[in-house]
Amino acid sequence: MGFFGVYMLVVLAGMGAGIYFILRKAVPDQSPMWTLSQYLIYWVLIELFLRYFMQKLPVMDIKPFLITPVKKSSIAHYILGRSAASVYNVLALFFFIPLCIVLLFQGYVALNVFMWLISMMAIVLTINYLNLLINKSNVALTILATVLVISYALDYFGIFSVKEMFGPIFHALYAYPITVPVPLALMVVMYYINFNYLNDKIYLDAKLKAKKAQANTSDLAWTKRFGDLGTFLQLDLKMIWRNKRTKSQVWISLLFVFYGLIFYMQDIYDDMMPMKAFLGVFMTGIFLSNFGQFIPAWDSSYYSMMMSRNIPLRKYLESKALLISVSVIFMFLLTIPYVYFGWEALAINFGCALYNLGVNIPVILFFGSFNKKRIDLDQSPFGNMQGTSANQFLIMLPVLIVPILIFTLFYYLFSVTVAVMILCVLGLIGLVLKNTLMSKVTEQYRNKKYGMIAGFKEKNS
């Protein structure tokens, strides 16, 4: 998860603190609490939808308990209790608690705010347990997606207002603190349905069995065109595609193309060029940072094999660099439509993409040599801090902050054009010096070899 996870938490907390003011400004003629209540139904639906992909029932860890004198019902309570403490639920806290603090400062009644917070947490847990029930069913997902799209369409085209139907219901949770037992009851009911369902199925071959995916082999023959590099490219592609954690990085990265919309659509950011530089570096470099920051820890589980085999370290690293380069170019192509918001957007994104290609790729590979924490590829991707160390936060500095600083400096001294040119030139210099830089990086990996091997072997770090 790395710095991306911390970033998400900060953003959520910021949203929680800011949403009151945003809503007050956006819809001045009604109380922000009322506006928020209208949208809560979408929050519930979207959260259910997202969780379907991200959250899984924590099953495998209970194997050791089966043969100990622990009651099956205790095991079931344990599993369900653990899932209540899942990161997804904590995420909601990061949003709602700042919001509630703001509400209190705005003079809202403490009792109401407090009971409302409890209701919201009960709803989060209800979503949590509902998700565990429907998680395996594709039908449920289809229904969920359909309901989501149809409700939004009805709202959008003004045919029927779903918002206004559910708004009062959610608002009642705030307006009448006495209603707090309703969401709590919902939560308890969901918990018991789950409990009954689980309790009968605590056997190795029933609920506990993790699905074994049938291998679909593809020889990716086209990678042969890259010569020696092909061997590693093929391995990297298979790694990304066949492991949960890496695969989710790809999806997250793709989703972040839309990140720019949040900023470009708001007038206040129109003249904030440094913000646009941030977007440029972030959007074109999202895969670079998400995937790159953990090189070579992705290969940690078999790193000692790699080091004892006849592996040209240079080729190994170049394959990673190629993969990230392709992602940067691809992400840049995806961001081209932002030209709609002005040519600067396109120019800045181009400059940032070039900077990412030339400078950030060698930089992130270099910092990778400080990675000593193991990553188990088949562990669930979200809320997974495995492999994260202070190193991940240090990487953020040169990769994200430096280009923005450079851009800002030249933007205020000269103009957008000059600032973009500088980024481009730096990127080009990096590309020209690619061979020298890669040799340095390779040397660094060679020097750090023993430390990495030892670090990657430690399972519980």
Next chain:
Amino acid sequence: MITVENLSKKYGKQTVLNIETLEIPTGRSFGLVGNNGAGKTTFFSLLLDLIQPSTGHIENNGIQVNISEEWKPITSSFIDETFLIGYLTPEEYFYFIGDLRGQNKADVDALLSQFEDFFHGEILGQKKYLRDLSKGNQKKAGIVASFIGNPKVVILDEPFANLDPTTQIRLKGIIKDLAAKENVTVLVSSHDLIHVTEVCERIVVLNKGEIVKDIKTSTETLKELEAFFAG
């Protein structure tokens, strides 16, 4: 030929391995036995340059392993399942290893065909990833992968553990053949005294990091070893 000189490995004040001299000639099957913590895996890790020696060095066919990497093309090994890449199928893994050693698919297929008996129909064409195979089958895949690309030195740590009886017997045959016919130096470590005495022409006993016995295998060897370990 593998030469060891003044080799030691210390962690803090604790010495885990200390070998003054040891020579393993080419084309021999060489066995390493010892209790847990005797230093077998440490020795193999040093031989593969996965850890750094505190003093001394190892030469593999004249190449000092912690200075040059030239030993890698002639050496191949299977230490444990961390030598496997879990998200590949066995075939893909074999081809990957083949690629690293300059063997094309046909070469690898030709080699694999010799091991059909050994695989017992449980490895090839199963449409399973290595991570989903049982421990024993993972081991089979790893051992065979270490035969790819005509290595001169093959290092196997505990190859007999987790294997079913039939496979153990077949593996013994394979190792003997390798050393006798192909002039390969095979290094094997094991907890199973019977297997080691059957397979290895020479057996070295490690105890707390030191060589305590160096035996040329004969009919008496098993008894001698049993007497030693019975303490």
